[in-house]
Amino acid sequence: xxxxxxxxxxxxxxxxxxxxxxxxxxxxxxxxxxxxxxxxxxxxxxxxxxxxxxxxxxxxxxxxxxxxxxxxxxxxxxxxxxxxxxxxxxxxxxxxxxxxxxxxxxxxxxxxxxxxxxxxxxxxxxxxxxxxxxxxxxxxxxxxxxxxxxxxxxxxxxxxxxxxxxxxxxxxxxxxxxxxxxxxxxxxxxxxxxxxxxxxxxxxxxxxxxxxxxxxxxxxxxxxxxxxxxxxxxx
Numbered sequence: 001x002x003x004x005x006x007x008x009x010x011x012x013x014x015x016x017x018x019x020x021x022x023x024x025x026x027x028x029x030x031x032x033x034x035x036x037x038x039x040x041x042x043x044x045x046x047x048x049x050x051x052x053x054x055x056x057x058x059x060x061x062x063x064x065x066x067x068x069x070x071x072x073x074x075x076x077x078x079x080x081x082x083x084x085x086x087x088x089x090x091x092x093x094x095x096x097x098x099x100x101x102x103x104x105x106x107x108x109x110x111x112x113x114x115x116x117x118x119x120x121x122x123x124x125x126x127x128x129x130x131x132x133x134x135x136x137x138x139x140x141x142x143x144x145x146x147x148x149x150x151x152x153x154x155x156x157x158x159x160x161x162x163x164x165x166x167x168x169x170x171x172x173x174x175x176x177x178x179x180x181x182x183x184x185x186x187x188x189x190x191x192x193x194x195x196x197x198x199x200x201x202x203x204x205x206x207x208x209x210x211x212x213x214x215x216x217x218x219x220x221x222x223x224x225x226x227x228x229x230x231x232x233x234x235x
Contacts, residue, residue, distance in 0.1 A: 014175045030170040037107050037164070038126055039133040045118055047081040047130045055197040064192050067201030069153045070232035074116035079198045080157070083231070084108070084125050084132075087190035095127075097186040100179035103168040106161050106187060106226075109217060113141040115156040115232075122217060135217060143216055148230040149207035155230035159191060160213060164223050184227040191229055201234040 003011070088108050089096055095104060108125040110132060112118060122136035140147075148158050161184045168176030188204050195202040205228045213225040 035167055036128040039124055043134040045132045047085055048078055050082040050086045051078055053197045060193040060196040064196050066203040067234045068203055069235045070155045070201060071235045073233040075200055075232060077117035083191060083194055085130055087194045088187055089127055097190055099183045101171050105163050105167045105180040106183045109160040111140055111147055111158040113144045113156055143212060146209035146212035148228050149205040152203050152230045155232045157231040159229045161227040162223050163226050166222050188229055201232055203230045
């Protein structure tokens with residue numbers, strides 16, 4: 001089998017080569033300044049402190065599985081907060097996952113289709129304030145299949161990752177897209193392992209309808225959906 005021509009073209013245009021250049025001794029501010037997306041005019045819900053997690057990493061790795069059918073049971077709000085703050089949050093100035101050049105291109109949104117808490121709708125995870133910002137204050141269950149794909153049934157919650165590629169492009173050019181995908185993968189693995197520790201089912205999905213998410217969240221042209229994870233209790 002041969003590589004798709006578009007994939008081959010992208011690889012050739014972005015691959016690193018020997019002697020490709022070293023970073024400057026005094027990098028520009030655009031390479032080091034960190035950005036935090038916020039919605040200051042939207043209602044904000046502060047997340048409680050994370051629950052303690054005493055389960056071993058080995059146990060979580062051994063037990064991790066993708067769940068594609070969920071029950072009607074609600075996920076406790078404290079566990080949702082733990083997933084977000086522990087898996088995707090930060091400790092002082094450091095995030096809980098790696099990011100190329102500390103550009104942190106990936107933003108996180110939470111869709112509540114049918115869970116008891118928080119109220120149904122869609123939220124942005126404000127990583128600096130440890131809060132959820134309410135973007136859609138209405139039932140979003142009609143969007144569920146587009147957000148997480150048609151092969152995952154009855155998930156009450158979904159985490160959606162988007163990429164603001166301009167944060168990485170200033171330093172990495174077209175490689176920013178590849179690095180954003182890697183970053184989202186690091187974040188998703190955190191969510192998988194913490195979900196397992198908390199007794200929550202999880203299933204990552206790339207089969208989402210990007211245009212639906214973009215329209216629902218009113219994303220700008222500079223921000224693209226790249227990954228979704230369904231969450232809930234296994235059926």
